[in-house]
Amino acid sequence: MSELWLKIKVWTKGLTFGAVILYALIFVYKNSQPVSVWWWYNRSFDSSALVLLAIAFLAGAVSIILVRTTLRTMRQVKDLRARNRADRLEREVADMKDKAAKLQTKPVVAEAKFGLPEEGE
16 A cells, blocks of 8 residues: 555656646747847847846846845944944943042031930930
8 A cells, every 4th residue: 555655656746847847848938939128218139038037037136135235234334323322322421430430529527426415315
């Protein structure tokens, strides 16, 4: 019984692979016809639809990479500004503490009680 399931699995994989190959061949054949692509006024070039499809795919991939890189760079710049601002604030607080520590304070004179009775005596 397990041999039957193995044969079914192999045949299913083989037929699926054959269908994908057949589709790819039909896709290439149907898209190999020439097309005229307009790209500027009174300018166009003739190419196959397959080449045009490959160029469009590559242009999309490059565009996505550029957009992601730009967004990542903008995020890094924002984080760097926030980090610099926090460092500056920390330095300012440390400077204020240093200045406060350097201030001279008046000595506290303890009031001497010369024989005065305390309340409650």
